[in-house]
Amino acid sequence: MNTPIRRLSILIAMLFTTLLVASTVVQFAQARSLGAMASNKRTLLDSYSRERGAIIVGGQAVAKSVPVQDQYRFLRTYPQGELYSHLTGFYSYSVGAPYGLEHAADDLLSGDADQLFVRRVTDLITGRKTSGATIELTIDPKAQKAADQALGQSRGAVVALDPKTGAILAMVSHPAYDPNGLASHDLNKAAKAWQSLSTDKDKAYLNRALSGVYPPGSTFKVVTAAAALENGVVTNENSSVPGPAQLDLPLTSTNLPNENGQPCGPGDKTTLIHALEISCNTAFGSLGLELGGEKLRAQAAKFGFGDSLQVPMRVATSSVPADLNEPQSAQAAIGQYDVRTTPLQMAMVAAGIANKGSVMTPYLIQSVRSANLDIIESAPDPVELSQAVSEQTASIVTKMMVSVVDNGSGARARIPGVDVAGKTGTAQHDPGKPPHAWFISFAPAADPKVAVAVVVEDGGVTGSEVGGGRVAAPIARAVMEAVLNR
Structure with missing residues (x-):
């Protein structure tokens, strides 16, 4: 072989080798990332050609795929629309990236999850069309409906948990939206629906239960009380604590006042239980000092503050700032300064107290089923996230929270014949705006079946300066009653 032919042969061999390497990289190394690209419409078309798995609540589909006579073959529908919009999210060819569970559980719903590998192989051998898995949620439909109706036209969120397992029983965020328009195969209609949602001034696309981050206000006093008991600053609910009309804060000329401008007890003293009943700022500010x-930060961390959680949707991280000085510690102790939390996190605080101090990891998926409803995967045994406080401390705080409902600011959460534990909160945020109204609770106090957190932005639809006891407590009561009466 002469030199030119040999050189040409080497060049051709190199080109074939390069082509082989490039195709291998594309088909194997880059396959997952390329398939996940929102701009990859071929992947979306392939996904639409499969029957996507349903999302089930209480035996009824809240998201399902129905056959249609177009290039997509299946249309994603949401039979109960807004009620479950922040749970299901939406699956849209026009928008591309899915939202909510449609995104977080996409590998299951599309049939691509590792758990479904054997089924995919079986489908390949038998020639059967691959379909996605059905996921069954932990949601109690009665509790979900009660939360939605009670929250009404207010902006805010409601979360209910089973304190003993961490199962999410209700999750509502308002304002909500109808995902059906976004899933439409009419691309103009879907684009208009997305334009309307993405530019909504009230951020209806935001799941406030998981991604809304708020100052917790006086609901955080439950954490402060727990920290004081755990650290021996007080010994029981009848321990004496300062309760002046104003607390003199060191390092600043600004004092911490009570909302009504009055002392919390005679001689500027009160008991820990009475301080929680009337939500005495100066008492809890002094505990913070x-x-x-x-x-304070360490105690909050034991309830889940600072943790990165997925349920499986990602949850915004709740936080207590580090390196607090004395005035900041006093403010943080009443849930102000830069303390920020999600409604799910405050439901976990209530659930941790309810469950004898043990905080369970929250979860939303009860089971994963094949297209013929055979169980592929059940929810794992309940997992403890942390032991936030001792059983004794939990018992003392429970007694105090019951007194808040029976004798204090949480009276509107009372349920006849049931001991309800609760804590109100009124959280200052933007200057010139009404405070957020909060309520956290659980019931029955002796054998809890449900823990609830409610936040109503700017005090509710009235916009008046009202506390959590007037606005948020009745919402929590409606959800607790729905669970207890099921």
């Missing part, structure tokens, strides 16, 4: 910021 004595504890210091790091002990």
